[in-house]
Structure formats: C-alpha cells, structure tokens
Amino acid sequence: MAFFLAVANRKGGVGKSTVSVMLAHALAVWGGKRVLMMDLDSQCNASLILIGGQGWSEARKANRTIADYFFDLFDGHSMQPKDYLLHGVGDVAGADGRPARLSLLPGSLLLEDVQGELFLKQAQQSNDPDVVASRVRGRLEQLLRRFEGSFDVVILDCAPGLSFAALAALKIADKVLVPFRPDYVSQLAVDRVALLIEGRRSLADLEDIPIERRRYVCLANYVREANGRERTLIEEIALAHPILDTRLPQRDGIANAFDWVAERRSIEQKYGNAVADVRKLYTELAPMLEKVPA
C-alpha cells in the first residue's frame, strides 16, 4: 500500500513543486521506490519540470490530466484510471541508466474550473452547501486513493490555497510536508495550515498534540544561512511545529535543476552543487515515509 505524502502550504511561492519533484527523484533513484506524482496545482509546475512543455501539452490534448481524471471518473464512468498516468517521466536516470520508476498524473490549468463544475453538479442533488462540499471532497479523496496498490509513494503536489483537491489531499495524506520561506508571513501561513491538518482551532489547542506525533513536518526553504533574521524566524516556527533539520538553501543547483531537459542524466548531474542538499533531505525524510503495519 502506498504512502501518501502531501506537499502543501496555503502560501504560494515557497517551493512546493520543486521540493515535490526533488523528493520524487530521490525516492525513485536512491530509494528504489515506485513513485507517483499527482499534480494538484493548476500552475502545473511539477508537470512541466517532469515532462516539459511539449509533453504536458500532449497530455492536455489527449485529455489525460488530473482535471480530466476527476471529471471523467467522478460519477463512476468506466474509464481506466491507469490510462491517465504517464510512466518513466523526468529527466533523471537510475544508477543502471534506465528511467527512474517515476510516474505522473499531469496537472491541468482547468483544475479549479472542473472542481467548480463538480460542485454545481452535486448541488443539483442537495441545496445544503456543506453537504455538497463534503460529497465533492469525499469523492476526490477516493479518486486520489485509487492508485495506492500500484505505487510505494504517492506525492500530492498541492496548490496554494484550499481547493477541494487540496483539502482531499490533506485528508488522505499519511504525512504532510510543509515547505516554507523563513519570513514573517510564512510563519502565519505555517500556523494556519498546521491547524487545518490537525483539525484544531488555535495554537493553544494544537499544543495538545505532542510535536513528535503531528501528521506534518515543516521544511525551511530558500534559506540564506548567514542571515540572522531568517535563523531567528525558523527558531520561532520550530517553537510550535515539527521542523526538519535539513535547510534547503538558495542555490544555483536547485534553481537550475528545474529546467526540463530532453536527455536523461544521473541525479548527481541534474542537481549539480545541490545534490548534497537533495541527499540530506531524502535521508532525513525517507524514514518517515514508511507505513506502520496495521
């Protein structure tokens, strides 16, 4: 059964997609895992990084994106979920030179629109908006879980904000990774997404859950090590939330890695001077991504 890892933050621009792809590469290449990336962000950054503009355009034309998947299967039509997946994606090869075992359900610019349409369709059956919203979320949760028997890790790259798909992802996730930039507004965003994940109303309520038992962990991203202000903010976030020791720096190797190249390279070649950062993140997070046997 797959381990579901949601990568989420209500705030945009914190590096959710880049961290998602970094982990997908590391888990597939170093961990030997069968990894599925589900791109739940209508910006489609994860898809562009993994299959390039042309690949993504082809998926859209073939009506094989996450929006199509949700729309086509919502009412139980007899489409095959596996037909929406692309396999062997990414421009990283394993140690044996073969494509990493990484699959993708491509993102769609229309994801928000489709979610709205599904809501309206369900609203025809009930005029209670809470009931309708619950039905839509519940069905999306089922659809997100559909692949759990075929992969070891499913990474849910969530959009900023709180769409039905993002809420569904947070609900089914075994673990939520919350990347953040060390600045003041990010602190508030982390607080709020943590409350949502744990179903609490205030930081005081959240303290009832021991930090080591929280369902999420935070990751400081775009860190400038010599910056005292950032270091202080990270410490302040860590007062209330579990936080990885790994700090992802602002580094060329990370920024450059997200140009998709039509030729597979080793993960070391792809990440260049950032490969040690990727390794550190993978080494720290991978043990948390094992399912506890029932």
Added chain:
Amino acid sequence: MQGSGLKNRAEKEAFYRGLLRTARALDAGALDAKAADLARRTRRIWLADASLRAEIAAARDEPARGSASRSGGAPAALAPLPAEEAPAFDPFAFSAVVVMSRQGRAGLMQKLGEITDPDQLKQIADAQHLAIDRSLTGLDALREAIVKGAEQRIADRRAAAS
C-alpha cells in the same frame, strides 16, 4: 594604484612574519616556514600604508627565529598588528521570542540583563522587530520594553492563527 609595493623576497618574508606573529598556534620554526612559503607564492605585496616600509626594512635582515644556525640579539620586530577586534555584536545571538516562550518573562529579562549597552538592546529590538519606544535610554526601561515587545509578537501570532 597607490601604496607601496614589496617585491623583494626578504621584504615579503618580513611582512608575513610580522603578520603571522599574531597567530599563536605557530611556533617560531613554523612561523618562519610559513612566512617563507607565503613570500615565495606572492609576486608582489601592495601596502596601503607606505610608512610600514620603514618597519619592514628594519625587519628585513632579521634572522629566522626558528633557525638554530643563526645567532644574534633579539631581532627587530614589526609593530604588532592591532589586537583582534572584539566580534561585532550579533542582535540575533538569541531570539527574544524563543527565550520568552521557553523561559518566560524572567528568563528573557535575565538574558537581557547580560547586555549592558543600551544601543545593543535597541539593536536587538530593531533586528527582531520588537516594538519599543525609541526614545528610551535606560537599561531597565529598554529591557522591559523588549520583553513587552516579545509578548506582543507572541500574542500577535496566536491571534493570527486563531
């Protein structure tokens, strides 16, 4: 380029020997070896202060202190470099909010009590975005204001999250 250049090997060695004297980890033999190595690797040294030339000229013929074969009286030394400057004050050495959260008012006040320069207290407030009255000058008043500023930040965060 202004200044004065040292090209001569003996002058360059004398220059480096003077610098390296402040490196306490080096014994006399290691100091001489290091100075010789640096002089060999350096094509020219430009001095920002041309008056140093006289000192270097005086030390140029100084026997290597680590060499047992040389004799003579105590060599003329370059003027010692200024003592290492005290490290600049770091207004982020500790987080007032973190200390307040973990150790309470008393803990933060105790920590601030280790700082006896009002300007440094103000630097902490500015750097860590703790609202204080900038006209305060007394140490106790500044410490109290920082504590209140930290309390306010904590309350602000809790309010935003609820």
